[in-house]
Amino acid sequence: MDSDNRLGAFLRARRELVCPADFGMSGGGQRRVAGLRREEVAMLAGVSADYYVRLEQGRDKHPSEQVVAALARVFALDEEGATHLRELARPVVRRRRAPQRPEKVSPGLLALMQAWPQTPALVLGRHLDVLAANPLAAAVNSCSVPGVNQVRMMFLDPEARVVYPDWAMHAAETVASLRASAGDLDDPRLTELVGELSLKSDDFRRLWARHDIRGKIAGTKRFLNPLVGELTLSYETFSVNGAPGQLLIAYHAAPGSESERGLALLGSMVATGDPALRKSPAPSLD
Incomplete structure (x- = not known):
């Protein structure tokens, strides 16, 4: 479930769903990948291609709020999706998980x-x-x-x-x-x-x-x-x-x-x- 690189998995999944034509880019036979290329996402978000590749590969997991907002705009995320992206980009201190009790209705x-x-x-x-x-x-x-x-x-x-x-x-x-x-x-x-x-x-x-x-x-x-x-x-x-x-x-x-x-x-x-x-x-x- 991509537990070690959730941010990268999310970015890759959303990138592949974007229609290049929505940004005036050709979707012709020259494309070997679905959606946008990494360098195209980087250009649209105003970041370097190398930095965006590091985000997808999990070598950088904590982009700034400005970068997160730009990526949410490129991927046309709704409010809930953008919130999820911000949570993925936020450092989380994991605590030992307590065993979950069976769910019961009052x-x-x-x-x-x-x-x-x-x-x-x-x-x-x-x-x-x-x-x-x-x-x-x-x-x-x-x-x-x-x-x-x-x-x-x-x-x-x-x-x-x-x-x-x-x-x-x-x-x-x-x-x-x-x-x-x-x-x-x-x-x-x-x-x-x-x-x-x-x-x-x-x-x-x-x-x-x-x-x-x-x-x-x-x-x-x-x-x-x-x-x-x-x-x-x-x-x-x-x-x-x-x-x-x-x-x-x-x-x-x-x-x-x-x-x-x-x-x-x-x-x-x-x-x-x-x-x-x-x-x-x-x-x-x-």
Whole structure:
């Protein structure tokens, strides 16, 4: 996971994603590398080519704020990406890591989620494990069941590509969210998870190599549900005070929409214990 040269790995990944044409440079057949050449990045950032090469190779790991800002501009990083770049460039004194305790959801939060019969809600841990979900969340999405790791599910469970009609978009978001939420790349659990998925999924390996980082905040997802069809739901995320790394995610449908009616139907089925809620085959996208 490039633990010895994280800054260089990030710079190299982002350089390869830049389109030369965005800076008026030819992208023709003379190029043997994807994206920009090192000397081109150096020129655009206003630093020497030798200095930029030292950054990528890890021979210099602490560029100034001015250089970091210039590189963030060249790579068109958003605020979260630029913050990540600054953190990579900042000297860090590593302390001995205390063993991480199993992540648990507080009884009060569990009770609150159970009291939302019309609001799908779940809690994710720092590695995007589903730590808790209310019955409506599980009814909406069979991949949001306590004990499921959403990253592993997204890339290794074929059902995920049916549940999420926009799978490619959500897969990229999931990988970027894992980088943002896990924080410590030396975490043994993260190393194990990334290693497993890199071996088993070409898609995961490609997306992880991009070094995208983006925390879950808010957005919209489409789900294909075997009982009520397609649901388009918006979601909001909330950090759980007193439980670092935990996120509460709550979904809602637009008022008066077909999705609101579908969500209400699922809610009534949950309330009555409808046997149809037992594991149903995923519907076809055809």
